[in-house]
Amino acid sequence: MPAADPKPSTPAAADGTQPGAPDVAGRRWVEHVATVPPADAYPGVDELLAAFRALAARHPERVTERRIGTSGLGEPLLCFSVRADTTATPRTIDSPRSPDPDDTAPHYVVVGGVHPNEPVGAVTALHLATALCEDPSLRGHFGGEWHVVPCVDPDGARLNEGWFRSPTDKRLYGRHFYRPAGDKQVEWTFPFAYRDAYFDRVLPETFALMRLIDATRPRFLTTLHNCEAGGVYYYLSSPAPELYPVLEAIPAAAGIPLATGEPEAAHTPRHAPAVYGCIDMRDAYDHLDGLGADAAAEIAGSSSAAYAARYGTFYFVTEVPHWSHPEADDGxxxxxxxxxxxxxxxxxxxxxxxxxxxxxxxxxxxxxxxxxxxxxxxxxxxxxxxxxxxxxxxxxxxxxxxxxxxxxxxxxxxxxxxxxxxxxxxxxxxxxxxxxxxxxxxxxxxxxxxxxxxxxxxxxxxxxxGEPIPVATLAGVQYAALLAAADHARTAAGTAEGDRT
Known part of the structure; x- marks a missing residue:
């Protein structure tokens, strides 16, 4: 895909803002970049879950802990739900819910650890849950209920903990790195059927997310990812032009470039610099087939975005890099x-x-x-x-x-x-x-x-x-972008096409 041209300088408006800059509401979310407390390391699985349980103990009237499944090695998969209205009945996640015309409260689903080598989301998820508990204005703005899964692949995350304590050490990162094969990744093992491809080897962790999505029919879904080096980029399930200025401003506020060069998936539509449509396995199949590959053999399952599309869910991902490099955004x-x-x-x-x-x-x-x-x-x-x-x-x-x-x-x-x-x-x-x-x-x-x-x-x-980026800065960018996207989903009607798998 063509990279963005170098950005020309443009005169400021009368209020001092640049053309295309975020509006007042958008600037509100940019300010959240700096709200994550400093951290020198990423939490291990046990430390992360202990922190969530401590938060639930401090706010028992607002936070509900539930088990949504079991990992491949037998570890409980936990979800912590934070309600804006403590008088409302907590959402039951044990079975799919039927559409209720009187139930208009939005549900937001946030999932960490879908790729076990991507721990930024652990910090982001804990900060989000803490802010929702402690900030009445934030709860009131979004309403409804947030369902936060701190780590959906604890088995894989434990195999990366050797570098979590020293995240700026590139040597330690490579020598303690682990990522499962595609057909063993939670994000890419949702059911899929397209042309000659058929996948139903759903992992237990993936099945847990399927049940959570079915039960909540979320207005907004984000899986928390991070990349390795370069700059920030995003995936959206549907175009949202009003979001693009704030998505550009958020990493800029943190001093991190966008990633505007060759994308990781050449078949994804490009909506704006570093803003792409979701990686769709149907498009991937057609792309591979056109290049002469055995597409059915190369593709595993579909994604959480495709699965949630049946409910009109707005899906969003922020990819933040561990290390920053200025050439990532040099056109x-x-x-x-x-x-x-x-x-x-x-x-x-x-x-x-x-x-x-x-x-x-x-x-x-x-x-x-x-x-x-x-x-x-x-x-x-x-x-x-x-x-x-x-x-x-x-x-x-x-x-x-x-x-x-x-x-x-x-x-x-x-x-x-x-x-x-x-x-x-x-x-x-x-x-x-x-x-x-x-x-x-x-x-x-x-x-x-x-x-x-x-x-x-x-x-x-x-x-x-490139150069390491502080943990709090990465989580701050992901947190601010998450809130901006969730705010878009809160006010936008569900316009997703629906799941064709």
């Missing part, structure tokens, strides 16, 4: 073509996939521990070569235009990210055998060889990744 044209930077990324993905794949093939017959890290790399590593083929095919069909600095940055960073993420998980899989005392000579040799390569990858990725 300066380069003396190179857009297709060329796509091909360069494809070449890097191919080289990474072949190297990691070779090590994995050598080690696999000698591995005895079926760890989550091994399961993840067995899915991700082959996909790198497939992705390289598809990117090469896509580059051949792109319009002939110059690449921007932001395009080049997005492609370069994403290639480094694949090295750090998937190489780090393969290191963890091999190291688990060494720690357990089950590693033979081949496994030890593969680990040593990968470690030497990986240290070089870490050094090369460091300047591309």
């Amino acid at each position: 300066t044209p380069l003396p190179r073509r857009h297709a060329d930077v796509i091909r360069e990324r494809a070449a890097s993905l191919r080289a990474t996939g072949l190297l990691l794949g070779g090590l994995l093939d050598r080690a696999l017959p000698h591995l005895t521990l079926r760890t989550p890290f091994l399961a993840a790399v067995r899915a991700f590593v082959p996909s790198l070569v497939t992705a390289a083929d598809l990117e090469t095919n896509r580059a051949a069909e792109l319009p002939d235009r110059p690449a921007t600095v932001a395009d080049r940055y997005a492609c370069l960073h994403s290639a480094h990210s694949c090295r750090i993420r998937f190489g780090g998980m393969l290191l963890r899989a091999l190291a688990a055998e060494i720690t357990a005392g089950t590693a033979g000579p081949v496994v030890r040799a593969c680990h040593a060889e990968l470690l030497a390569v990986y240290e070089g990858w870490e050094a090369e990725a460091d300047p591309v990744t």
